[in-house]
Amino acid sequence: MRNIVLIGPMGAGKTTVGKQLAEHFSLDFVDADEALEERLGVSISTIFDIEGEEGFRKRENKILQELCERKNIVLATGGGAILMEENRILLRRAGTVVYLDASIEAQVKRTRNRRDRPLLNDIEDPRATLEELTAVRGPLYRQEADITVISGERSVTHVTREIISKLDEI
Numbered sequence: 001m002r003n004i005v006l007i008g009p010m011g012a013g014k015t016t017v018g019k020q021l022a023e024h025f026s027l028d029f030v031d032a033d034e035a036l037e038e039r040l041g042v043s044i045s046t047i048f049d050i051e052g053e054e055g056f057r058k059r060e061n062k063i064l065q066e067l068c069e070r071k072n073i074v075l076a077t078g079g080g081a082i083l084m085e086e087n088r089i090l091l092r093r094a095g096t097v098v099y100l101d102a103s104i105e106a107q108v109k110r111t112r113n114r115r116d117r118p119l120l121n122d123i124e125d126p127r128a129t130l131e132e133l134t135a136v137r138g139p140l141y142r143q144e145a146d147i148t149v150i151s152g153e154r155s156v157t158h159v160t161r162e163i164i165s166k167l168d169e170i
Contacts, residue, residue: 001025003095004074004167007082007141009134011107012100013151013159014076020160022074031076036063044078053080061087068094079133082140092144096170098163099145104130106152146170 004021006014015031022029033044036059040047047056061084067075068090075094081087091097107130142148147166151159 001027001072003027003068003071004163005091005095005097006074006076006100007091007097007144008079008100008151009102009107009130009137009141010079011109012079012102013156014100016156017100017151017159017163018074018076020156021163024160024164025074028070028073029076030067030070030073032060032063032067032081033076033078035067036060039063057084060084064090079137082137082144088140088144096146096167097144098166099141099148100151100159101141101148102151104134107134 004018004025004027006018006021008014018031019029021027036047037043040059044056047059051059057080060078060081064077064081064087067073073095075091077087077091081091104127108127147163147170149159149162149166
């Protein structure tokens with residue numbers, strides 16, 4: 001089986017769904033952000049604070065280069081991983097790309113009390129920021145996806161089953 005690569009916005013459920021997919025298919029689960037934090041020994045927020053988004057994106061690219069070489073994995077990417085063309089090429093080559101789409105409302109609910117979202121920390125209007133991010137990233141997610149599934153308010157189990165069904169059709 002090809003790797004499964006999950007893309008989508010913050011709060012779409014990439015990590016949670018990814019773990020279920022990995023269990024179902026007996027694959028290893030890898031979260032790119034967690035792998036980067038483990039490698040550097042600091043949080044994503046700390047990387048943003050010290051190096052800014054550009055520095056973070058360079059580091060994200062390096063870890064994705066390594067992770068995309070692995071086999072038999074479900075890979076959950078960070079929400080902005082698709083911003084760099086090189087990353088989009090890596091992800092496409094690495095496996096079947098599944099876009100977990102979530103409404104702005106669902107994203108707001110799921111990210112509301114999380115302090116590990118550097119693009120949402122210390123801002124007055126998270127909804128406006130999520131709308132701006134979606135305007136830029138949404139077309140890239142759709143362009144890169146082999147499969148698109150709406151996660152929104154649906155249960156993780158329901159979303160996972162839909163992805164499994166769509167993967168069987170490919």
